[in-house]
Amino acid sequence: MGSIALSSLSQGLLWAVMAIGVYVTFRILNTADLSAEGTFPLGAAVAASLMAAGWPALPATLIAWGAGMLAGLVAGFVHTKMKIPGLFTGILMLTGLYSVNLRILGRPNIPFIGLETLMQRAAAVTGGRLTAAVAVGLIALTLVIFLFVWFFQTEVGLAIRATGNNQTMAEANAIHIDRMKMIGYMIGNGFIALSGALIAQNNGYADIGMGIGTIVIGLASIIVGEVLFGRRGFVMSLIAVTIGSIVYRLVIDAVLALGVDPQDIKLFSAVMLAVILWLPNRFGTLKGRIRT
Amino acid sequence: MNQTLSIVGLQKTFERGQALEKQVLKQVSLTLAPGEFISVIGSNGAGKSTLINCIAGAVTADNGTIRLDGEDITKKRTDLRAKDVARVFQDPKLGTAGHLSVEENLAIADRRGQKNRFKRGVHGSDLARFREKLAVLDLGLESRLHAPADTLSGGQRQALTLIMATMQRPKLLLLDEHTAALDPKASMMVMQLTEQLVREMKQTTMMITHNMENAIRYGDRLIMLHDGEIVIDVRGEAKKRLTVAELVDRFRHATGDAVVSDRQVLSGEALAAM
Numbered sequence A: 001m002g003s004i005a006l007s008s009l010s011q012g013l014l015w016a017v018m019a020i021g022v023y024v025t026f027r028i029l030n031t032a033d034l035s036a037e038g039t040f041p042l043g044a045a046v047a048a049s050l051m052a053a054g055w056p057a058l059p060a061t062l063i064a065w066g067a068g069m070l071a072g073l074v075a076g077f078v079h080t081k082m083k084i085p086g087l088f089t090g091i092l093m094l095t096g097l098y099s100v101n102l103r104i105l106g107r108p109n110i111p112f113i114g115l116e117t118l119m120q121r122a123a124a125v126t127g128g129r130l131t132a133a134v135a136v137g138l139i140a141l142t143l144v145i146f147l148f149v150w151f152f153q154t155e156v157g158l159a160i161r162a163t164g165n166n167q168t169m170a171e172a173n174a175i176h177i178d179r180m181k182m183i184g185y186m187i188g189n190g191f192i193a194l195s196g197a198l199i200a201q202n203n204g205y206a207d208i209g210m211g212i213g214t215i216v217i218g219l220a221s222i223i224v225g226e227v228l229f230g231r232r233g234f235v236m237s238l239i240a241v242t243i244g245s246i247v248y249r250l251v252i253d254a255v256l257a258l259g260v261d262p263q264d265i266k267l268f269s270a271v272m273l274a275v276i277l278w279l280p281n282r283f284g285t286l287k288g289r290i291r292t
Numbered sequence B: 001m002n003q004t005l006s007i008v009g010l011q012k013t014f015e016r017g018q019a020l021e022k023q024v025l026k027q028v029s030l031t032l033a034p035g036e037f038i039s040v041i042g043s044n045g046a047g048k049s050t051l052i053n054c055i056a057g058a059v060t061a062d063n064g065t066i067r068l069d070g071e072d073i074t075k076k077r078t079d080l081r082a083k084d085v086a087r088v089f090q091d092p093k094l095g096t097a098g099h100l101s102v103e104e105n106l107a108i109a110d111r112r113g114q115k116n117r118f119k120r121g122v123h124g125s126d127l128a129r130f131r132e133k134l135a136v137l138d139l140g141l142e143s144r145l146h147a148p149a150d151t152l153s154g155g156q157r158q159a160l161t162l163i164m165a166t167m168q169r170p171k172l173l174l175l176d177e178h179t180a181a182l183d184p185k186a187s188m189m190v191m192q193l194t195e196q197l198v199r200e201m202k203q204t205t206m207m208i209t210h211n212m213e214n215a216i217r218y219g220d221r222l223i224m225l226h227d228g229e230i231v232i233d234v235r236g237e238a239k240k241r242l243t244v245a246e247l248v249d250r251f252r253h254a255t256g257d258a259v260v261s262d263r264q265v266l267s268g269e270a271l272a273a274m
């Protein structure tokens, strides 16, 4: 039981990086960006193929992060310059990225057999596979939260937040809205791809299908965190997202431990998100806590 | 030349070529001298907001030119002209970013038109100046720099928006019924603040108002838009002597429409005041 909890914790931490990426587009830019479904496996594919080609884990992971930012730039371009609504932008991106990811992987699945992942390197220090995953998760998450908090308080960061929050105000204050949205898309999808690269290494393989349901997990983590903690300052909000992500994992792992067939888990996730979204509307007490 | 704003032959038609086609601005020409404070009145749908939106860039005119300090800005991108053209909207929520704190909103306005960098957005060295600006309002906002703007009342938010709009002195300040959504007390407060800022800064300003009395009391000049045209333009001594009754009279005369009811011209408030 303890190891299940530790496993949920490590998974929760690694997935929280993705959820924070979704938070950028969903809460800061105020768009539900489905690109996540494509950029998450993109990160995994880039890291896996680079490592299979002999790259060490760390640079491969960082390049995967960069690939996610590049995909975010494309999404931002499609959305702002081609004026395609956010929802369609996401659909275009995830569809297009499926082929891109297949190209990068070369086949539907690359195992990390015989390759030294970040988790294996960490395990040399921590002494255990699960503790290594927790350590990598904590380091990545701390880095991401630090970058997030710093970035969104810079001049550019304020401009992006204003753009997502109130476009009229942003424009009236001479903010170049399209550019800010593009940067926001880049940051968000960068985090999502980074998470994909980390989770692939933790799972021991990169798979073309691993992006399915990404957005559901991301949104569920955000909403669970907000229901539990409300919305406060950045640091608290991101910690809430992280805890939301861990709680989400715990629930999934508990359900699996109860004997639910793993192939039904996506259906379970979708139903769970529907319930999470429905509950606050049904029971007014929580309503004020979720601001959109 | 040497006009701050010079509009020539401005035309705008919405839904062009469709059943609902509506010519909102027929032929508007108008110049504003530096420092001039002009009030704009007119019935609902007269085209007042459309005029201001054309100047600010939110709406693109079909014909005509808009010059600001001699520069043709008719087709200039909205965010680029925002450096010179500041706005306060009717809806107090539109002027500030509600999720951002008071100081973050001020910091953004303080950098209007400058390049955004990867440097801290709110500089500690700016805070004293922010506090000073807010203290003038006498609303206690100077001690609420960290409060999200959406925790402020409508009047407070509108006052903050005014401060933001004039922080980087714009060439032109556009106010679109900026007190209409406020309760009478807050409306009065924001109106007085407007007058104070505009006078102190000698700020060239165009103010749309639904309130005839305010239009008469404030500003150096008054124009009335009707059906997409300027039908009344009063300034100087004549403007100072103007009364609501006289204005209604002149409106009837100008439009040549004796059957028009006061209600079309006046808001309920102004009617009650008569």
Ligand SMILES: Nc1ncnc2c1ncn2[C@@H]1O[C@H](COP(=O)(O)OP(=O)(O)O)[C@@H](O)[C@H]1O
Binding pocket: B014, B015, B022, B024, B042, B043, B044, B045, B046, B047, B048, B049, B050, B051
């Ligand atoms: N974006 C738009 N599309 C279509 N019609 C519009 C648009 N904006 C304004 N109108 C119409 O133009 C007319 C003038 O509107 P507006 O300039 O807002 O009037 P005012 O501010 O004087 O009340 C109204 O009939 C309005 O419905």
Ligand SMILES: [Mg+2]
Binding pocket: B048, B049, B050, B177
């Ligand atoms: Mg209007």
